[in-house]
Amino acid sequence: MFRIIKKSLKTGVVTGQHPEAGPAEQPVASEARKNAAPFRRSLAVREVDTGSCNACEMEMNALMNPVYDGERFGLHVAASPRHADALVVTGPVTVNMERALKDVYRATPDPKLVIALGDCAVNCGVFKGSYAVTGPVERHIPVDVRIPGCPPRPAEILAALEELRGRLDKTAG
Amino acid sequence: MAETINPTERLQEAFGNAIADVSQVQGIPRFRLDKETLPLVAHFVHTHPDLRGSLSLLWAVDHRPREARYELCYLFTLVEQKDWLLLCTDLHGDDRLFRSITPHIHAAKWYEREIRDLFGLIAQGHPDLRRLVRHEHWPKGTHPLKKDFHWDTVLERHQGQHVFRRIEGEGVFEVPVGPIHAGIIEPGHFRFSVAGEPIMQLELHHFWKHRGVEKLFERQRLTTGLSLAERVSGDTTVGHSLAYCQAVEALLGLEVPRRARYLRSLFLELERLHNHLGDVGAICNDTAYALAHAHCSRMKERIMQLNDRLTGSRFLRGVNQIGGAGCDLTAGQLSGLLEETAAIERDFSELESVIFANASLTDRLEATGVLKERTAWDHAVMGLVGRASGIDRDLRRDRPFAAYDEVPVKVALYRYGDVRARLRVRMDEIHESVRLIGEIRRLIPQGPIAVEPAGLPAAGSWALSAVEGWRGEILYVVMAGEEGRIHRCKVRDPSFVNWPAIQWAVLGNIIPDFPLINKSFNLSYAGNDL
Ligand code: SF4
Numbered sequence: 001m002f003r004i005i006k007k008s009l010k011t012g013v014v015t016g017q018h019p020e021a022g023p024a025e026q027p028v029a030s031e032a033r034k035n036a037a038p039f040r041r042s043l044a045v046r047e048v049d050t051g052s053c054n055a056c057e058m059e060m061n062a063l064m065n066p067v068y069d070g071e072r073f074g075l076h077v078a079a080s081p082r083h084a085d086a087l088v089v090t091g092p093v094t095v096n097m098e099r100a101l102k103d104v105y106r107a108t109p110d111p112k113l114v115i116a117l118g119d120c121a122v123n124c125g126v127f128k129g130s131y132a133v134t135g136p137v138e139r140h141i142p143v144d145v146r147i148p149g150c151p152p153r154p155a156e157i158l159a160a161l162e163e164l165r166g167r168l169d170k171t172a173g
Numbered sequence: 174m175a176e177t178i179n180p181t182e183r184l185q186e187a188f189g190n191a192i193a194d195v196s197q198v199q200g201i202p203r204f205r206l207d208k209e210t211l212p213l214v215a216h217f218v219h220t221h222p223d224l225r226g227s228l229s230l231l232w233a234v235d236h237r238p239r240e241a242r243y244e245l246c247y248l249f250t251l252v253e254q255k256d257w258l259l260l261c262t263d264l265h266g267d268d269r270l271f272r273s274i275t276p277h278i279h280a281a282k283w284y285e286r287e288i289r290d291l292f293g294l295i296a297q298g299h300p301d302l303r304r305l306v307r308h309e310h311w312p313k314g315t316h317p318l319k320k321d322f323h324w325d326t327v328l329e330r331h332q333g334q335h336v337f338r339r340i341e342g343e344g345v346f347e348v349p350v351g352p353i354h355a356g357i358i359e360p361g362h363f364r365f366s367v368a369g370e371p372i373m374q375l376e377l378h379h380f381w382k383h384r385g386v387e388k389l390f391e392r393q394r395l396t397t398g399l400s401l402a403e404r405v406s407g408d409t410t411v412g413h414s415l416a417y418c419q420a421v422e423a424l425l426g427l428e429v430p431r432r433a434r435y436l437r438s439l440f441l442e443l444e445r446l447h448n449h450l451g452d453v454g455a456i457c458n459d460t461a462y463a464l465a466h467a468h469c470s471r472m473k474e475r476i477m478q479l480n481d482r483l484t485g486s487r488f489l490r491g492v493n494q495i496g497g498a499g500c501d502l503t504a505g506q507l508s509g510l511l512e513e514t515a516a517i518e519r520d521f522s523e524l525e526s527v528i529f530a531n532a533s534l535t536d537r538l539e540a541t542g543v544l545k546e547r548t549a550w551d552h553a554v555m556g557l558v559g560r561a562s563g564i565d566r567d568l569r570r571d572r573p574f575a576a577y578d579e580v581p582v583k584v585a586l587y588r589y590g591d592v593r594a595r596l597r598v599r600m601d602e603i604h605e606s607v608r609l610i611g612e613i614r615r616l617i618p619q620g621p622i623a624v625e626p627a628g629l630p631a632a633g634s635w636a637l638s639a640v641e642g643w644r645g646e647i648l649y650v651v652m653a654g655e656e657g658r659i660h661r662c663k664v665r666d667p668s669f670v671n672w673p674a675i676q677w678a679v680l681g682n683i684i685p686d687f688p689l690i691n692k693s694f695n696l697s698y699a700g701n702d703l
Contacts, residue, residue, distance in 0.1 A: 003527050004464065010523075014471050018478065047357040051382045054359055054699045055407025055488050061357045062477070065470035079355035095328055096308045096381045097360060100352050126401050131317055131326040132385035151407070153487060 015069045021155035025148045028164045032144040036113055036164045039085050042074040043165065045115075046084035046108065050101050051133065052091030056118035056151040060088060063154045073162065081105075086113040092124040092133040093140055105141045113164075116143045117157065119150045180224055180251060180258055188214055199423060199636060201248075203259040208271050211247070211262045216277045218249050218258060225252040227553045228274075230648050231284035232663040233292050237320045239633065241266055243294055247274070248637070248648075255571040257637075264294065273299035280553035283673060291318040291387075306380045306702075309333025317388050318661075324388045337376050340366040345373065348684060352381045359698035363687070370683045375676045382702040390662035395421045395651070396495055396626055398659060402649075403490050406666055406700030410486075411437075411444040412642025413649075413664070413700075414493040419574060420651040421495050423636035425626050433497035435617040437575040440484075440492045442606040442613075445643035446514070447476040449599040449606070450521070452695050456596050457528065459689040460537040468524050472517050479513055497623025507614045518607040525600060538593035542690030544678040545590055552674045556645015556667040558694055561598045562590035568641035575640075580612045590678075595693040602643075629657045644668065644697065666700030 036043075047060055063070045064077060078084040081104045093101055105114070116137045119125040127133050137143055147160045181195060181202050191214070194205040206214055218226035226249030234244045247260040264271060273296035275281045285296035286305035293316035295302070307315060312329050316322060339347070345368045352360035362378035386405055390398050402417035403410045415437055422429060429437075454469025477487040484492050484500050491499045502510070528534060544554065549562040559566060568574065569582040585601035587594035635652035645667030654660030671694060679690055 003523075003530065007468070007523055007527060011468070011471070011520075018474070019481070048353060049359050049382070051384050052359075052699065053404040053407035054697065055404075055410070057357050057359065058408060059487075062470070062474060064357075065474050066467050067471060067474045077357060081353070091382070092384065094382055094384055095311070096383055097352070100360065100381070104353055126404055127384045127386075127389065129325045130385035130389055131322070131324060131328060132383050132388075150404075150490075151488070153481075 014066050015072070016067070018067050018155055021153065021159040024156070024160055024163065026146050028145055028160065032113070032164060033166055035111065035144055036166070038111060039113070040165050040167065042076070043086055043161070044076045044078040044084050045086045045088050046078045046081045046104070048081075048087050048089045048101060048104050050089055050091045050097040050121075050137070051094035051127070052118065052120055056090035056120070059151045059154050059157060060090070060117065063157055068154050068158055070158065073158070073167070075161065081107040082109065084108050084112070086115055088115045088117050089121050089137045089143075090117045092120045092127045092130075093135060093137060095132050095134055098134050098140060101137070101140055113144045114141055115145045115147065115161075115164075117147050118152060119148050122146045122148050125150060180254070180256065183221070183223060184214065184218070187217060198259070201257045201259050201637065203261060205261050205263075208245075208262045208264065211245075211260055212272045212274045212277070214260055215247055215249075215274045218251075218260070219278050223253070224249075224258075226250065226258060227252060227550065228278050228280040228284075229257070229553065229646070230650070230663070230665050231281055231288070232650055232665075233288045233294060233318075234652060234661050235292060235318065235320045236633075243268075243292065245271060245288070245294070246650075250566070255566075269293060270295050270297050272297055275299050279551045280670065283669065290316070292316050293319060303336065306383050308380070309335050317385060322388075324385070324392055335378055337364045337378070338374065340374055342368070344368050361698050365684060365687070367684060371681050372679050372684060372687070375679050375687075377672060377676060379672065379698065380702045382699050384703065386703040387662055387664060390659050390664075391654075393659050394657050395424065395630075395653060395659060396657065398662065399493070399495065402664075405664055405703065406668075406697040407488060408448055408697065409444065409642045409644065409647065409666070409700065410488045410490055411440045411492060412640050412644075412647045413666075415441065415575070416638050416640040416642075416647045416649040417651070417662075418493045418495050419638035419640065420636045420649045421626075423638060424630040424634060424651060424653055425495075425628055427496050427624055427626060429497050430621045430624060431576075431618050432501075432620045433622045435576040435580075435613050436498040436500075436502065436622065437493060438577060438580060439502075439610060439613045439617075440489050440498075441575065441640070441642070442609050443476065443480060444489055446517075446603060446606045447473050447480070448643045449603050450476065450517075452692070453596060453599055453603075455695070456538075456592065456689065456692050457534065459692045460534055462531065462534055465524060465528055468520075472520060475513070475517055479510065483510065494623060495626050497621070499623075501622050507617070511611055511614050514607045514610050518604060521603060535593065537686075537689065538596060539591060540589075541592045541686050542678045542682055542693060543589070543591045544674055546588065548677045549590065549674065552670070552677070554671050554674045556641075556671065557598045557602070557643070558595060558671050558674065559645065560585055561587050561594035563588040566646075568639050568646055572639060574638075576613065576616075579616060580609060582609065592689055592693040629653075632660065635661075642667065644695070645671065664700075664703060666697055668696035668698070668701040671696055672701055
């Protein structure tokens with residue numbers, strides 16, 4: 001017990017100890033911002049991997065670690081699409097995952113957002129054209145926000161999500 | 174071993190006239206056999222007490238258009254000598270059939286199914302010839318690695334259902350899981366058969382993420398395939414790119430400068446560190462011990478940020494290039510790196526004592542998900558999962574690459590094969606990696622970090638390279654085509670071998686322990702599905 005307390009005291013607060021995100025490659029469209037309005041305070045995301053190399057997921061995971069602590073911005077990872085407000089899709093959509101992606105989309109209640117995370121989800125990246133890949137996410141389901149990068153850094157993901165939800169602009173309600 | 178018996182002589186003694194040809198490729202003895210005798214020889218290599226060959230890789234090559242033949246190659250690692258031995262056979266003309274070795278050597282099971290899916294060559298006598306990579310909705314006759322299959326073919330959809338093995342009986346029910354799981358994790362499908370609580374059978378249905386990586390390689394030149402190799406499995410960027418580079422360097426006859434070899438080892442250890450740290454936390458998290466998870470993910474994040482500062486990539490993309498290293502570190506950066514890793518190690522040691530003092534945690538880990546040494550051996554399990562089950566193999570020691578011949582590694586080895594053993598292997602390796610980083614920093618020589626690739630290898634020549642990534646042995650076979658193109662690139666992540674072993678480790682455990690067991694293996698889906 002004392003060991004745990006000692007460890008916690010010694011560690012202190014690590015939240016926010018990360019480099020700032022650079023300027024976003026793709027600004028969030030105002031249309032998407034409008035769609036995101038209901039989720040300003042709380043956004044439950046469901047991560048769907050449709051064929052990524054796994055680095056994009058790892059960065060998504062990192063978003064929930066004590067350093068980025070996505071929870072403090074009202075981000076939650078939902079265990080089921082039925083509990084989700086937004087789908088974060090990573091990877092090019094493989095032939096084998098196409099159906100699962102559509103099922104997940106259908107299972108997610110409206111209103112919902114779709115976020116394409118990483119170059120693969122946006123334009124298939126290095127896997128473009130392969131017989132086993134059916135195209136980027138937007139070929140199958142409507143996409144609201146694109147966060148390019150291979151992989152985008154967690155700070156960049158966070159910044160994009162904040163921008164989407166209009167939370168960067170502190171004065172607005 | 175009293176006197177070492179030359180395996181070549183052993184085989185010639187036993188099969189003298191059946192062996193068509195013996196040659197050496199990169200110092201590996203290669204035996205060319207006709208397709209009827211190959212299974213006998215493979216069985217002999219596998220079981221003979223002096224050889225005890227464990228199947229490390231089985232791959233096929235379509236030699237068209239140059240020659241009208243398919244070649245099958247079986248790579249064995251001899252347990253005592255830690256040497257490789259290669260058996261090859263040809264299928265000529267329209268011949269599509271070969272004899273399965275799976276009835277004797279379990280480790281061949283997925284390889285032979287994979288070859289059937291990707292090349293349309295059928296392993297006769299294989300106990301389970303269902304589709305593996307091509308899911309049931311793929312049209313018949315699509316074999317993507319055949320040379321007459323175009324890389325950008327648009328596949329049609331067909332009707333079809335995967336048939337799972339079933340257990341029937343009173344009170345037996347099935348639990349399907351996936352391909353979409355609850356956490357932030359890759360897609361895969363698990364089908365459990367349970368009677369009450371304990372798992373009676375688990376069947377994996379994977380390859381959801383099949384992206385056609387091996388076919389994409391065939392569109393590249395030897396010198397341009399690197400960025401694809403880095404994206405085979407994102408968490409093993411260094412391991413895969415290093416294995417690819419080494420294969421190409423062997424083909425081009427490049428001598429990598431010593432400083433570059435040290436840098437390669439350094440980055441490989443950094444990659445091991447961040448993955449192991451993450452895993453230790455994740456295993457604890459799956460027993461609902463969130464405190465350890467929080468601390469570990471904090472330390473992991475520290476290493477990722479360190480990676481980013483040193484190389485411009487949190488995943489160490491671009492640190493390898495053909496002919497050497499893609500980035501250099503100054504003396505100041507090296508000592509900063511050492512300080513930081515040493516601080517993280519101290520941090521981690523404190524956490525370790527917290528973890529070990531937690532009796533209820535130990536209770537969950539002990540005797541959970543046991544992979545017996547015998548089962549591990551039968552399935553040729555390797556890497557950290559193997560080392561937790563008493564399989565004493567580590568390429569860094571057994572076939573040193575990069576700078577490991579000058580910076581020897583102490584190999585962590587446990588025998589229990591349970592979740593705790595796999596956790597312990599990781600913890601030991603974290604300390605070992607920090608020690609290695611210190612050694613590397615002490616011994617790293619000055620000098621150039623890369624040589625320019627030049628020249629072209631003869632079409633048809635090939636090279637094999639092996640790297641001990643953080644999960645285990647990563648193998649690449651690269652065969653040159655015309656004008657410096659890639660004719661074939663076989664990629665083997667350790668996950669491909671270790672996945673089937675999970676099916677045995679879970680037996681008798683309860684489903685709520687499955688996430689824990691799965692996490693302790695932490696295998697890649699991307700590297701497996703390709
Ligand atoms: S965008 Fe890059 S990091 Fe993300 S899944 Fe694709 S290859 Fe991996």
